[in-house]
Amino acid sequence: MVSALWEGLLRALSLIVMRDPTLMEITLRSVAISGLATLFAALWSIPLGILIGLERFKGRIILRGFFNTLMGMPTVTLGLVLYLLFSRSGPLGFLRVLYSPGAIIVGQSLLITPIIVSFVANTLEAADPEIRSLALTLGASEMGARFTVLSESLDGVLLAVTASFNRAIAELGVALMLGGNIRGVTRVLTTSIALETSRGELELGIALTIVLLTIVGVVNLSTNLFRRRTHP
Amino acid sequence: MIELVGISRRYGEVVALSDVSFTLGRGELLTVLGPNGSGKTTLLKILGALETPTDGEVLIDSVRVEGRNMDVLRRRATVVFQRTVLLRGSVRRNVEFGLRQLDLSGDEVDRRIDEVLELVGLEEIADRRARSLSGGEQQRLSLARALALDRELLLLDEPTANLDPESLAIVKEVISGLNRDRGTTVVMATHNLIQAEELSGRLILLIGGRIVEEGSPDTFFHTPSAEMRRFARSENIYAGDSLIVDGVAHIDIGGGVNVRATFSHEGRATIHIAPEDIIVSLGVLESSARNSLKGRIIGVEEMNSVVKLKVDVGRTFIAQITRRSLVEMGLNVGQEVYITFKASSVQAI
Numbered sequence: 001m002v003s004a005l006w007e008g009l010l011r012a013l014s015l016i017v018m019r020d021p022t023l024m025e026i027t028l029r030s031v032a033i034s035g036l037a038t039l040f041a042a043l044w045s046i047p048l049g050i051l052i053g054l055e056r057f058k059g060r061i062i063l064r065g066f067f068n069t070l071m072g073m074p075t076v077t078l079g080l081v082l083y084l085l086f087s088r089s090g091p092l093g094f095l096r097v098l099y100s101p102g103a104i105i106v107g108q109s110l111l112i113t114p115i116i117v118s119f120v121a122n123t124l125e126a127a128d129p130e131i132r133s134l135a136l137t138l139g140a141s142e143m144g145a146r147f148t149v150l151s152e153s154l155d156g157v158l159l160a161v162t163a164s165f166n167r168a169i170a171e172l173g174v175a176l177m178l179g180g181n182i183r184g185v186t187r188v189l190t191t192s193i194a195l196e197t198s199r200g201e202l203e204l205g206i207a208l209t210i211v212l213l214t215i216v217g218v219v220n221l222s223t224n225l226f227r228r229r230t231h232p
Numbered sequence: 233m234i235e236l237v238g239i240s241r242r243y244g245e246v247v248a249l250s251d252v253s254f255t256l257g258r259g260e261l262l263t264v265l266g267p268n269g270s271g272k273t274t275l276l277k278i279l280g281a282l283e284t285p286t287d288g289e290v291l292i293d294s295v296r297v298e299g300r301n302m303d304v305l306r307r308r309a310t311v312v313f314q315r316t317v318l319l320r321g322s323v324r325r326n327v328e329f330g331l332r333q334l335d336l337s338g339d340e341v342d343r344r345i346d347e348v349l350e351l352v353g354l355e356e357i358a359d360r361r362a363r364s365l366s367g368g369e370q371q372r373l374s375l376a377r378a379l380a381l382d383r384e385l386l387l388l389d390e391p392t393a394n395l396d397p398e399s400l401a402i403v404k405e406v407i408s409g410l411n412r413d414r415g416t417t418v419v420m421a422t423h424n425l426i427q428a429e430e431l432s433g434r435l436i437l438l439i440g441g442r443i444v445e446e447g448s449p450d451t452f453f454h455t456p457s458a459e460m461r462r463f464a465r466s467e468n469i470y471a472g473d474s475l476i477v478d479g480v481a482h483i484d485i486g487g488g489v490n491v492r493a494t495f496s497h498e499g500r501a502t503i504h505i506a507p508e509d510i511i512v513s514l515g516v517l518e519s520s521a522r523n524s525l526k527g528r529i530i531g532v533e534e535m536n537s538v539v540k541l542k543v544d545v546g547r548t549f550i551a552q553i554t555r556r557s558l559v560e561m562g563l564n565v566g567q568e569v570y571i572t573f574k575a576s577s578v579q580a581i
Contacts, residue, residue: 130317133282137311138330139381148329152320 004202012207023204027211030188033101034169037108042161045113049120049160054132054146064121070114075173082107083177099180104188107174112164119163123156124149155227162223166216189215233258233417234279234305234385239288241274241441248274249285250441256419258384261411263432264421265452267466268538268552271441272421273314276387279419280311309385310378314393314421316370318362323354323373326362330381348376353402368399375403379410386410388420392427393508397576407431425467426504426579429453437463466540467504468550474501480522480575487546492522493578501580507552509577512541513570514561522575525549529567532558543571 015023052064084090086098097103127149135145150157172190179186181195189212196205234256241249249271256262256279264272277283278290281302290297290305297305310330319326324345331341349355352372357365362373371391378386391403408431410416422428428435428449435452437445437460444459445452452460472485474497481493483501493503511517517524527545534540539558541551551571553563563569 128317130313130315131319133277133311134313134317134319135329136282136306137280137309138377139307139310139333144333148319 005206008202008206011203012210015204015207016210020207023207023211025184026187026189026192026208027215029101030169030190030212031215033104033175033188034108034165037105037168038112038161038165040105041109041112041116041164045116046120046157046160048113049117049157050124050146050150052117053121053124054149064118067114067117067121071118073111073114075111075171076177077173078107078111079173079177082110082174086178098178099182099186101179101186103178104175104186107178108168108171111171111174112168115164115167116160119160120157123153123160126156127153158223158227162219165219169215170212233293235291235294236278237289237291239275239278239285239290241271241278241283242286247441249278251288252438252441252443253288254436254443254446256385256417259411259415259417261408261418261431261433262420263428263435264419264438265423265425265428265435265463266421266438267423267463270438272423272438273389274441275438276311276389276419276421279305279385280309280387281305282311308383309387310381310383311387312374312378312389312391314389316367316374318365318370318373321362322359323349323362323365324358326373327377327380330377334381344380344382348380351379351406352376353398366396368396371395372399372402375406379406382414383416385417385419388418390422390424391420392422392424404431423467424506425453425464425469439463466507466550468507468510469502469504470547471500471502474498481578483578485547489525489546491578492575493580494575495578495580497580504579505549505573505577506579507540507550509573510549510551511572512543512551512553512557512561512563513572516570517572519572520574521572523578524570524572526568526570529563529565529569532563532565534558541569543569545571 052060082103083098085092086095086103087093097106131149131152132145135148136142140148170190172194175186175188175191176194179188179191181187181191189208193205193208193212196208237253239249239252240247252275264275266272274283278285281297284298284302292305292308295301295304319329327345327348328341331344336344345358346355349358352375354369354372354376357369362370365373375391388407391407392400395403404427407418407420411418420431432449435447435449436443437452439459445457456464470485470491472483472491474481474483474493476496476498481495481497483491483493483503485491485503491503511521525545527543527549529541530544530548531542532539533542534555538552539555541553541563543549543551549571
């Protein structure tokens with residue numbers, strides 16, 4: 001077993017070094033899908049997080065609790081719900097998006113929305129309440145003061161986005177149920193790992209796992225470097 | 233310049249200010265004196281248009297400040313908070329923040345930054361990360377940030393609290409110089425009687441959100457009212473005979489208590505020890521502080537996050553500690569404690 005693992009690892013490394021076309025294609029597709037999902041999710045989740053974190057309105061606590069709860073949503077549950085919506089006979093069946101990269105993007109962006117919203121709201125709530133007053137007394141407008149609170153909490157926002165991308169690229173349920181693991185179309189890292197392992201193709205599975213972990217590692221490392229560079 | 237008419241401010245059940253009225257003339261240096269929790273900070277925030285009063289009105293040059301109009305006052309005043317809040321990045325960037333809100337050329341921005349940093353003695357560390365500065369330097373930076381804007385009205389919340397001697401000297405010099413040379417109107421909130429007497433032109437005593445006395449430093453300190461005397465008593469003020477022994481002043485303040493101080497005055501002296509300079513411990517404290525007195529707690533008064541302990545060591549001393557210390561040390565009335573303070577914390581009035 002250990003030798004199989006070792007052998008798998010060696011062959012995996014050679015696949016990576018040789019830039020195996022299948023491996024490259026799957027990797028790029030994964031990054032593109034999850035990257036777009038993160039980008040879209042950030043577009044609506046960051047403003048929503050700001051709203052919950054900085055403004056005081058009725059129902060804020062409930063909304064906050066709602067997103068906190070959704071953070072723990074199992075990917076297969078979301079996959080199932082969206083599958084029912086997007087399937088031929090479902091209410092959104094006419095869109096014909098099921099088993100397309102678009103479906104995975106929609107699914108993953110919904111999956112990570114609560115993560116970004118909750119992280120951003122949390123960071124802003126934890127920010128020093130006097131920063132807003134400080135910005136105002138130094139001449140910033142109300143909008144400018146809000147922006148200052150946000151930019152002073154940039155670390156937390158960045159962390160929210162990074163964590164979400166990692167969650168998106170590493171999830172299996174949504175990609176499998178909405179994408180269907182179609183070769184050359186919707187096959188991504190996690191779905192191929194599951195497929196190759198079940199087929200006994202351990203070395204490709206291991207190679208894909210190494211790539212996945214490397215991507216997550218590089219993303220984390222570069223955010224850390226960015227944080228250090230911009231805010232020493 | 234600014235007139236407050238019947239200002240009250242409530243936060244839910246808590247009344248922070250109640251029926252406060254006064255006028256502030258251009259170029260005045262007004263000190264708002266009062267214990268912690270007396271409403272000083274709220275008053276400054278209202279003057280800086282960061283808070284709106286629940287009742288009453290604020291007039292600037294006879295125009296009422298309200299709603300959209302808050303900007304007018306906000307752009308003529310700036311507040312330096314008691315608790316320093318720094319923006320991330322360098323010392324320079326902190327000063328730059330406010331300047332960037334104005335319509336200034338890049339050169340003018342740089343010139344002003346250099347000027348104010350030099351004024352508060354931070355020019356050498358302009359590129360250091362602001363949050364890595366010492367407490368005193370941080371407070372000087374937050375003063376510099378306000379000075380750079382060159383506003384007509386400067387609102388300072390306890391600008392001299394918890395400062396090292398070097399920072400204290402700089403801050404005091406800057407405040408009085410600013411008022412004298414630039415004609416900036418200054419309102420300073422403090423509970424420190426010494427600074428109040430040294431710096432101000434006019435004084436207001438605020439207790440429980442109400443103005444209980446108003447006048448010149450002369451009347452305040454030489455013919456004090458009952459309220460003023462009561463406030464002064466909560467601030468450890470004692471009279472005694474000072475004798476210099478080996479370069480250290482020994483002041484006999486009665487009750488068998490001998491206080492050591494670093495000043496060189498002999499004979500009759502009035503001294504003040506700030507309650508926050510006194511350390512309370514359960515056992516004898518091994519330290520370089522020259523004053524260590526054993527006593528018993530005779531009173532505990534809680535106010536917001538801090539607690540004032542009345543300790544009887546022959547004379548009654550007030551020590552200010554945090555609520556957390558009170559809980560963690562399990563302090564209570566009747567308990568034996570030691571109070572410790574440095575000779576340099578004893579100031580002559």
